[in-house]
Amino acid sequence: MKLLVKAPAKINLSLDVLRRREDGYHEVEMVMTTIDLADHIELSERSSREIEIVSQNRFVPDDKRNLAYQAAQLLRERFQIKRGVSIAINKMIPVAAGLAGGSSDAAATLRGLNELWKLGLSLDQLAQLGAEIGSDVSFCVYGGTALAKGRGEKITRLPPPPNCWVILAKPSIGVSTAEIYRQLNLNQVVHPDIPSMIEAIRRQDFQQICRVAGNVLESVTLSGYPQVKQIKDQMKRFGADLVLMSGSGPTVFGLVRYDSRLQRIYNGLRGFCDQVYAVRLIGEREQYLN
Template sequence: MQLVEKAPAKINLTLDVIGKRPDGYHEVEMVMTTVDLADRIHLTLRNDRAITVEVDKGFVPGNEQNLAYQAAKLLQDRYAVNSGVHIYIEKNIPVSAGLAGGSTDAAATFRGLNRLWNLDASIDELAEYGAEIGSDVPFCVYGGTAIARGRGEKLEHIPSPPPCWVVLVKPPMGASTKDIYGKLDLKNLKHPDTGAVVDAIRERNFPAICAGLGNAMEDATFGLYPEVKSLKERVKSFGADGVLMSGSGPTVYALLQNESRAERIYNGLKGFVEQVFMVRLLGSGHRHDR
């Protein structure tokens, strides 16, 4: 028996770092939403209890380090499952990109194995398990749009933004989240107004959403990777409605309501950077009642 689960990427419309927590993590507040750039997770039932991972791109671990493996192991242990699974990951989301590629693979593995292994867990239970694996996993279990607080695991679901095009540009390097947090100057951060962006989303006010985009980690990332700053300026120069770095980077994205302008930016960047994607916002996610 086999099934396939879609694993969409996320972008941050805002990302604010409130301060350092006693547990060593940073307290954050951010608005995240899913976009239609997705990995595909193929799950094949095994008759033994082995969990095996195969990835179609060489730079992703196919072992216990893979978050999809960790998600499968957690469910297998928690529910005393006597079957195993072969996880084949069709990778479309760039790696170490600020798009939650590993987290969304784990989330899709949770959702898929819930069906494959007939576990009958609720979506809320799966999100709770996800918090044990990574801060972005609970959001990725639900998808859609949410305000995330705490380490990123405390979620408040909100309506999705108005439909638009998203052009994602990933420069040819990965960004180390740990290094970037280490460079954060907490006293001098530029804090986005998350409340204003949430209000704009509720009012379906696209220009106000674009005007409010903000990421408190940009300056730290730009300090370590000046080419990300140059990339953001280049994307801005093409005349997008809104431009921001996602997560801790290095991916920069542009929001546009006009398809032909989105195509122009996509084509303009294609000759400059190898990994450029033009997708839609996804809108709704997996609801609580499912």
């Protein structure tokens, strides 16, 4: 039996870091939303007990480092599953980009194997399992738009932002999330106004969303990777309504309300950045799961 599952990317409309926790993680508050750029996961039962990762992308690990592998292994161990599975990952989301591609693959694997292995788990139960794999996996299990707190595993559902285009541009570099957090000095950052972002989303106020968006990790990444700053400056110059780095980077996204600006921004960025995408925001959680 085979099953196809969609694994969309996310962007951070707001990302705040409050403190370093005793367990070594950071306490965060993030407003995240999924976008219509997605990996596609094909799950196939195996006669052997092996977990197999198949991908044509050489940057995708095919062993226990892969979060989708960890998701399958966690379900097998927790529910005494005796069967193996082949996980084919058609990678469309850039790797190490700040878009939660690996986390979304893991979340899609949890949802898909829940169906394939007839485990009968709820999304809440799957999200709790996802928190054991990675900080963004819980959000990716649900999809849609949400406030994430704690390490990222405490999820409060939000309505979708106003519909618009999302331009993504990723330079040909990778960024270590752990290293960015290590360099973050919480005494020198400007914290984004998370309550105002939530209120702007509830009121469907696109201009206010653009005004109050922020990412405390951005200053660290911009100082260490001038390519990211260059993309951000160019995207602003071409006329995006909001320009912000997603996650720890290096991907920069721009929100664009009007179709008339879209092509100009897209073409301008393609002049000096190979990985440029124009996609839509994904709306309600139910839409994301279909």
